[in-house]
Amino acid sequence: MARTAPVSAPASDDALRARLDAVAERLLHLARDLHAHPETAFAEHHAADALTTLLADAGLTVERGTAGLPTAFTATAGPSGADLTVGLCLEYDALPDLGHACGHNLIAAAGAGAAIALAAVADDLGLRVKALGTPAEESGGGKVHLLRAGAFDDVSFAMMVHPGPADDFGGTSRAARGVQAEYRGRAAHAAIAPYDGVNAADACVIAQTALALLRQQLPDGVRMHGIVTHGGDRTNIIPALARVSWQLRAGTLDELEALWPRVRACFEAGAVATGCELTLTEPAAAYADLRQDAWLGDTYARHVRALGRTPEPAVSIGASTDMGNVSHALPAIHPTIGLGCTARPHTAEFAAAAVGEQADRAVLDAALALARTAADLATDPAQRTRITEAHRARAYRPSSAGSPPG
Numbered sequence: 056m057a058r059t060a061p062v063s064a065p066a067s068d069d070a071l072r073a074r075l076d077a078v079a080e081r082l083l084h085l086a087r088d089l090h091a092h093p094e095t096a097f098a099e100h101h102a103a104d105a106l107t108t109l110l111a112d113a114g115l116t117v118e119r120g121t122a123g124l125p126t127a128f129t130a131t132a133g134p135s136g137a138d139l140t141v142g143l144c145l146e147y148d149a150l151p152d153l154g155h156a157c158g159h160n161l162i163a164a165a166g167a168g169a170a171i172a173l174a175a176v177a178d179d180l181g182l183r184v185k186a187l188g189t190p191a192e193e194s195g196g197g198k199v200h201l202l203r204a205g206a207f208d209d210v211s212f213a214m215m216v217h218p219g220p221a222d223d224f225g226g227t228s229r230a231a232r233g234v235q236a237e238y239r240g241r242a243a244h245a246a247i248a249p250y251d252g253v254n255a256a257d258a259c260v261i262a263q264t265a266l267a268l269l270r271q272q273l274p275d276g277v278r279m280h281g282i283v284t285h286g287g288d289r290t291n292i293i294p295a296l297a298r299v300s301w302q303l304r305a306g307t308l309d310e311l312e313a314l315w316p317r318v319r320a321c322f323e324a325g326a327v328a329t330g331c332e333l334t335l336t337e338p339a340a341a342y343a344d345l346r347q348d349a350w351l352g353d354t355y356a357r358h359v360r361a362l363g364r365t366p367e368p369a370v371s372i373g374a375s376t377d378m379g380n381v382s383h384a385l386p387a388i389h390p391t392i393g394l395g396c397t398a399r400p401h402t403a404e405f406a407a408a409a410v411g412e413q414a415d416r417a418v419l420d421a422a423l424a425l426a427r428t429a430a431d432l433a434t435d436p437a438q439r440t441r442i443t444e445a446h447r448a449r450a451y452r453p454s455s456a457g458s459p460p461g
Contacts (some may be wrong), residue, residue: 074175089160090406098126122201124197133180141185143214143425146215153406156401157218161218161414168419168426185209199339199342211442213381214425219394220398222393223369224368226368233303240330244292245291258325259297278302285298343382347389348382350432388428394408394414
């Protein structure tokens with residue numbers, strides 16, 4: 056039976072802080088440990104082991120392999136019949152070569168801390184707590200896999216926090232779509248008989264030149280960027296195989312869909328001009344734009360201000376995240392916790408900032424602010440009703456949160 060008369064916020068707040076204080080050293084050790092052992096998309100075995108051990112030790116019920124993904128998991132606590140479930144999204148994948156240059160080690164530790172703190176008051180609040188281990192945010196769309204598998208079906212609202220140079224809240228992100236182009240031609244000796252070859256590397260050059268020229272005609276806010284992932288093997292052999300990987304970003308998935316025919320034509324131009332065969336694939340689901348819940352965002356901001364921070368409202372975070380897909384399915388927030396640095400994510404300098412005194416403070420402040428935000432919603436009759444009614448009325452379909460993995 057769902058609990059509808061939760062305890063007062065002040066009583067739960069004392070318990071939240073006490074529980075977080077008790078587990079603080081383990082959370083900080085976790086954040087540093089993940090930073091020292093970076094793992095890329097779908098290979099985050101050390102991180103998943105460390106997180107599930109911590110959550111299980113804290114009394115949450117852990118299940119591994121969510122959605123058939125070996126490094127995904129759920130950890131739950133609180134009354135199974137509660138009408139309100141908070142989902143804490145934990146990211147923990149790193150970037151190739153750069154390690155935790157996006158600070159996902161801090162996301163994981165802060166989310167775990169919030170889940171553990173809330174578990175201590177879940178019964179009193181009539182709140183079910185669900186921590187979701189979501190692999191492969193940097194590439195692979197782990198949250199989209201979890202959405203499609205139903206891991207969010209019982210979640211009323213979802214929260215996470217992402218590190219950045221400074222604190223902010225609200226705002227949106229860009230929708231994103233990845234594409235890989237493979238060109239197949241015919242090898243030949245580059246000096247003796249180059250005329251016998253069909254140059255796949257040339258097809259990549261033509262495609263990328265066409266894409267570069269297309270940029271002049273793109274709407275404001277659209278971004279395209281890519282790399283050559285294979286351009287040949289020897290300078291004296293006409294390449295028979297070449298590959299490029301590109302990413303497209305725009306304000307919404309609809310904008311990306313409208314852009315796609317022009318982008319596809321650029322890739323096709325490389326094949327037509329050289330005589331190569333072209334194969335286009337999308338390696339993962341598209342990422343939707345982020346739609347943050349205003350009440351949750353404002354409440355989170357109020358709590359981090361109480362901790363001595365100065366969050367600013369954001370218009371756009373510029374990047375892309377699979378949390379956008381979650382936010383299309385249910386109320387969600389994705390604020391930024393500041394590290395007091397000038398470095399930006401996806402740089403070696405930001406990786407260095409993701410460990411140390413400021414990073415430690417960010418973990419504990421974010422965990423407490425997230426936990427307090429969930430507790431406030433659970434004890435606010437109007438907001439609790441808003442969220443639970445929206446959950447009951449939810450008509451989410453996977454097609455509304457990005458295309459399936461290619």
